[in-house]
Amino acid sequence: MVMRHIGITTNSARGFMSNDNWQTPQWLFNSLNEEFNFTVDLCASHYNHKCDRFYSETNSLLTVDPVALRSDICFMNPPYSRNLIKPCIEKAWQIAQNASVVCLLKVDTSTRWWSIFWDYENHMPKHGCKIRFFPKRVKFDPPPNVNGKSGPAFPTCVVIMDRRDKPTLKQTHGVE
Numbered sequence: 001m002v003m004r005h006i007g008i009t010t011n012s013a014r015g016f017m018s019n020d021n022w023q024t025p026q027w028l029f030n031s032l033n034e035e036f037n038f039t040v041d042l043c044a045s046h047y048n049h050k051c052d053r054f055y056s057e058t059n060s061l062l063t064v065d066p067v068a069l070r071s072d073i074c075f076m077n078p079p080y081s082r083n084l085i086k087p088c089i090e091k092a093w094q095i096a097q098n099a100s101v102v103c104l105l106k107v108d109t110s111t112r113w114w115s116i117f118w119d120y121e122n123h124m125p126k127h128g129c130k131i132r133f134f135p136k137r138v139k140f141d142p143p144p145n146v147n148g149k150s151g152p153a154f155p156t157c158v159v160i161m162d163r164r165d166k167p168t169l170k171q172t173h174g175v176e
């Protein structure tokens with residue numbers, strides 16, 4: 001009983017968050033890719049990239065000029081280390097000024113990074129952002145060095161960022 005309790009504790013969401021390499025389950029990526037048709041994976045490695053074009057620790061997303069991804073359709077499941085998660089989401093928000101970025105994120109409104117795309121004053125996503133919630137928890141696939149079939153599940157959401165100015169109905173159809 002005690003052992004089981006210890007096991008659960010060490011395998012908690014905190015432990016999960018300290019590992020940057022948990023992978024998006026293929027079924028979920030396929031489903032999003034069918035809808036969005038991604039051109040680049042913003043956070044990946046040679047063994048887990050979901051698109052042929054990808055950024056990684058050696059080709060860091062954090063050093064990319066956001067304008068270089070103009071018109072791309074980007075997928076991002078970011079690393080969750082404290083020093084990486086917020087800069088990655090900030091970069092995604094910058095890229096979304098000229099492109100679409102679809103992020104798979106933990107639902108955690110208590111973090112500083114959540115306010116990058118959430119308007120707390122008006123209680124809604126910021127302009128250019130939509131959020132989809134899942135009815136169930138998503139189980140992520142473990143990195144190669146971790147045993148087990150799937151990671152601890154926690155509430156996950158899809159954050160869709162696209163801050164490009166869209167033509168209004170008035171511009172396209174003359175509708176007020």
Ligand SMILES: C[S@@+](CC[C@H](N)C(=O)[O-])C[C@H]1O[C@@H](n2cnc3c(N)ncnc32)[C@H](O)[C@@H]1O
Nearest residue numbers: 023024043044045055056057060061077078079
């Ligand atoms: C949560 S995993 C996602 C992997 C894969 N894209 C997926 O969805 O299954 C995050 C990945 O980001 C990579 N990463 C770490 N630092 C990065 C950086 N500065 N720029 C881009 N990718 C980075 C990690 O090596 C890891 O492979």
